[in-house]
Amino acid sequence: MPKRRKGQIDLRVDDPQQLLDMLDPFPFRERGLDGEVDEYVREHALDVPRDVALAITIHLPAKEAEGSLAQSLPAVFRQHFEHQAEQRSHELTGLFAQGRKALVIGLIVLGLCLLIGQSLVNFFPDSRLAGVVMEGLIILGWVANWRPMEIFLFDWWPLVQERRLARRLAQAPVRVVAQKPHEPLVA
DSSP: OOOOOTTEEEEEOSSGGGGBOTTOOSOGGGOOBOHHHHHHHHHHHHTSOTTSOOEEEEEEEHHHHTSHHHHHHHHHHHHHHHHHHHHHHHHHHHHHHHHHHHHHHHHHHHHHHHHHHHHHHHHSTTOHHHHHHHHHHHHHHHHTTHHHHHIIIIIHHHHHHHHHHHHHHHHSOEEEEEEOTTSOSOO
């Protein structure tokens, strides 16, 4: 058995249809990958450093490897991961739009809290209660900005990483090879 090179992801199946999402209503050329296949490929790709090129090899019995469905698998893999990257881009755009709206709302709430708090202190300069209420309003104003800060500081990173991985996988060459009869099915 040849030595497996770094960045190589091997899939061994008896039938190319095992790789496809059978619940997807589209014809084979437009059908996406099965969820478990997608997860397997992604998990293995995550272990490969970014500077190492990815490659996917699908091992099929010789009879199956020559069929039209098997020959269309490279395009299916590319389209699937291109679609995944596009989805992450849309999610990222939506997340940033949500973040901008939340930021505007948060800044308005913070401004109102500061204005009301300062007005209370100005109207009741000797009142400890007015000072306590002002501090509470300031805290409320900053809490209103929690979600936009969370979005702009943390929430977008996983989407960018998923999109980057999907783009890498979409660019990875996919080969379909005939499996030798004595070659084991397990990698």
